Amino acid sequence: MASRSTIMDNNSFRAEHAADLDPETRRLTERREELLGGSYRLFYRRPVHLVRGEGQYLWDAVGEKYLDMYNNVASIGHAHPAVAEAVHAQMQRLNTHTRYLHERILDYTDDLLSTLPAELEAGDYKAMFMCTGSEANDLALRVAKTHTGGTGFIATTEAYHGNSELSSSVSPALGTGQPIGENVWLLPAPDSYRTGIAEIGPWFAEKIRAAVTDMESRGVRFAGFIADSIFSSDGVLPGSYLGEAVDAVHAAGGVFIADEVQPGFARTGAQFWGFGAHGVVPDMITTGKPMGNGIPVAGLLARSEVLSSFSDTIPYFNTFGGNPVSMAAAQAVLDVIRREGLQQHAQEIGAEALARFQELGTAHSAVGDVRGAGLFIGFELVKDRQTREPDRDLALDMLEELRMRGVLTSVAGPHGNVLKLRPPLPFGRQDIDWAVGALDESLKALR
Structure with a gap:
């Protein structure tokens, strides 16, 4: 029996839904089935055929307008003209890799590093660039192993950190068909609502300490803890509670990897980076496609002494990580976040x-x-x-009812019962009315 992935299978089209589709949608789903690998999933029992986007809105093939309440990849809005123009202009001039000199990657890195906490000094962090968040987390895990000499990692029970062999080994949200690394310890997420524990920080820190003790009793040396600072796949758990846990990680000789693919780049509002809410400074920070508004670009920012353990001995080359076109997109995103x-x-x-x-x-x-x-x-x-x-x-x-009312989103959490409301950043007051109305009507229709 196939495993069930909390992030892939909860909100997905399945063969038994085909009978309810209109002829054109059914034709496309059948064609997709014939041409694409079976691992792919479609959202919704009646899949949405999208053809255009602008800001926080999407339109399907018959002109129906939707409010996107889920897509953080198009972080500054779908089809933002600043990104399109930056990419177009650079594509007309040059696109190549990082083994030639080019100012764009250097200028962007300077700008990106300026967003880190003010207490850091110049040279505290260095950057490396890839094409995907999976690659960024993969490299971060490799760096952690090299720096600490350990192989043991801690993640949470519904975490998602990527699709490479190494990053998927700390991604239990992919389902039981994807094996977790033999040296990976999974902890319950710091969920105050589910546990009923208001002061969740000390509780979670104790879980970290106990996991490290168990790891070492089994002859596994601790390397680090990786977490998305809002624990989005675990059910969206905002707060300020990771300080003691990060201290415990460091006391045990490990490093803290902050996966900022989802909570970073102004998403959580009060701070540019999601980890800022916790008052911690990570050893490594990983980013993904929201930094380029969907253009394939990702990054690793690491403390210089941590990264040097790896980079002083191991060459790293990602052919199009940090290419001028992707850097142009990433710079446009930073500029728009500030300008708007x-x-x-x-x-x-x-x-x-x-x-x-x-x-x-x-x-x-x-x-x-x-x-x-x-x-x-x-x-x-x-x-x-x-x-x-x-x-x-x-x-x-609820997802299906919301879709009928023009609102697109999905679910998160170990039980698949948390609506994950994460719109592009231009989401406005008029959209609140739309979303609240759709939620209210959907709840009434189902209850």
């Missing part, structure tokens, strides 16, 4: 949206908890507020 004030916008509009969603949640007994930071919100559905029993079936039905 998207970090402050995410903080302000995110707070308004969270308040509205929480108010809506209070009115519906099926909503157990609503939490978020900036434009990253988790909307948790339960069968009973007292027992907090998760309601996965309701969450999946």
